[in-house]
Amino acid sequence: NKGNYEHYMQKEIHEQPESLTTTMRGRLIRGGSCKAKTVLLGGLKDHLKTIRRSRRIVFIGCGTSYNAALSSRPILEELSGIPVTMEIASDLLDRQGPIYREDTAVFVSQSGETADTLHALEYALENGALCVGITNTVGSAIARNTHCGVHINAGCEIGVASTKAYTSQIVVMAMLALAIGGDAISNEARREAIIDSLFDLPNKVREVLKLDEEMKELAKLLIAEQSLLVFGRGYNYATALEGALKVKEVALMHSEGILAGEMKHGPLALVDENLPIFVIATRDACFSKQQSVIQQLHARKGRLVVMCSKGDAASVCLGGSSRVVEVPQVVDCLQPVVNIVPLQLLAYHLTVLRGFNVDQPRNLAKSVTTQ
Ligand code: UD1
Numbered sequence: 001n002k003g004n005y006e007h008y009m010q011k012e013i014h015e016q017p018e019s020l021t022t023t024m025r026g027r028l029i030r031g032g033s034c035k036a037k038t039v040l041l042g043g044l045k046d047h048l049k050t051i052r053r054s055r056r057i058v059f060i061g062c063g064t065s066y067n068a069a070l071s072s073r074p075i076l077e078e079l080s081g082i083p084v085t086m087e088i089a090s091d092l093l094d095r096q097g098p099i100y101r102e103d104t105a106v107f108v109s110q111s112g113e114t115a116d117t118l119h120a121l122e123y124a125l126e127n128g129a130l131c132v133g134i135t136n137t138v139g140s141a142i143a144r145n146t147h148c149g150v151h152i153n154a155g156c157e158i159g160v161a162s163t164k165a166y167t168s169q170i171v172v173m174a175m176l177a178l179a180i181g182g183d184a185i186s187n188e189a190r191r192e193a194i195i196d197s198l199f200d201l202p203n204k205v206r207e208v209l210k211l212d213e214e215m216k217e218l219a220k221l222l223i224a225e226q227s228l229l230v231f232g233r234g235y236n237y238a239t240a241l242e243g244a245l246k247v248k249e250v251a252l253m254h255s256e257g258i259l260a261g262e263m264k265h266g267p268l269a270l271v272d273e274n275l276p277i278f279v280i281a282t283r284d285a286c287f288s289k290q291q292s293v294i295q296q297l298h299a300r301k302g303r304l305v306v307m308c309s310k311g312d313a314a315s316v317c318l319g320g321s322s323r324v325v326e327v328p329q330v331v332d333c334l335q336p337v338v339n340i341v342p343l344q345l346l347a348y349h350l351t352v353l354r355g356f357n358v359d360q361p362r363n364l365a366k367s368v369t370t371q
């Protein structure tokens with residue numbers, strides 16, 4: 001049921017304040033007078049000790065689910081101190097990459113049925129790793145075959161392009177990082193800042209959804225383009241990959257997410273006054289590096305749209321004539337949840353304006369159950 005919306009993707013983008021609320025329900029504890037704020041993931045509580053003892057955490061997934069895991073890698077490394085590596089399921093299988101008994105392998109999948117991810121799970125089980133699932137579908141193959149896990153509880157997602165499941169996956173993985181990180185005093189202020197920001201996140205997403213019309217106007221300017229680059233780094237490298245994936249899969253426009261730190265090692269050759277480039281430059285530890293990237297793109301007359309934190313327009317428009325998209329600021333590790341929303345809206349409007357099928361893009365399936 002699409003309610004008042006024209007498409008499922010549109011509905012699912014706009015219901016993110018509610019889906020995020022459901023994802024967090026019963027899992028965040030505010031803490032009384034003497035009790036610190038904390039998270040409770042029922043599906044993991046008996047396994048946290050084993051996870052904390054593991055030598056490595058390996059995230060495994062495909063498509064949007066892989067991107068969600070990538071955005072959560074820095075906070076998991078920071079809070080747990082355990083090395084975190086990333087695997088695209090098919091690539092792990094192609095290489096028959098090493099997986100050990102001392103590893104915790106985390107399988108991220110909205111449907112819980114993706115063939116590549118499921119085969120990678122069988123492979124990790126054979127190799128003796130502790131296997132954790134993060135899925136939206138209760139009773140799915142991944143939920144059943146993992147040792148333990150967390151349901152993201154985002155509600156049924158129908159649009160082939162994943163939107164609300166992506167943001168809920170990021171929230172679950174931030175909670176996972178908090179749970180694995182435990183209650184070290186040294187991290188207490190950081191943990192509380194993240195939990196406070198989680199409580200407020202649905203409001204911030206409601207606020208960023210007000211950019212709908214602005215993103216439709218931007219889509220009108222981009223409607224006839226051949227290509228769109230998206231630059232990000234740090235927490236928002238994943239946002240660049242996921243934004244580009246949305247544009248590619250539904251708007252059928254070539255789009256690439258680029259790690260801004262790699263700009264000088266190739267991508268800079270593409271920059272001219274025609275190619276549109278979206279730069280994510282919200283406030284975090286990488287901000288000044290992104291300012292310098294923007295300066296260098298300006299120097300080559302790049303056609304920029306810069307996403308920045310509210311109030312930062314002047315700090316990112318360094319003498320150039322870029323368009324600016326201002327978004328509300330949240331704690332750095334949750335900023336990808338806010339930042340993806342304008343890109344989801346852009347992909348949606350581009351698709352409708354270009355006259356393509358938003359909910360069922362050509363050649364793609366919601367759940368890829370063959371290899
Ligand atoms: C569970 C209940 C929820 C109830 C809550 C009350 C289910 C599905 N969830 O939620 O309805 O309100 O307790 O305390 O009944 N699991 C995996 N692999 C996965 C995902 C989950 O093995 O990929 C396992 C978990 O380890 C856990 C179970 O499935 O044993 C349920 O997981 P989850 O729904 O996340 O647990 P709770 O949030 O505690």
Ligand code: BG6
Pocket residue numbers: 062063064065108109110111112113114117160161162364365366367368
């Ligand atoms: C398909 C979907 O390719 O599978 C994508 O079209 C999705 O949207 C990918 O990200 C992985 O799916 P899942 O269910 O494992 O998260």
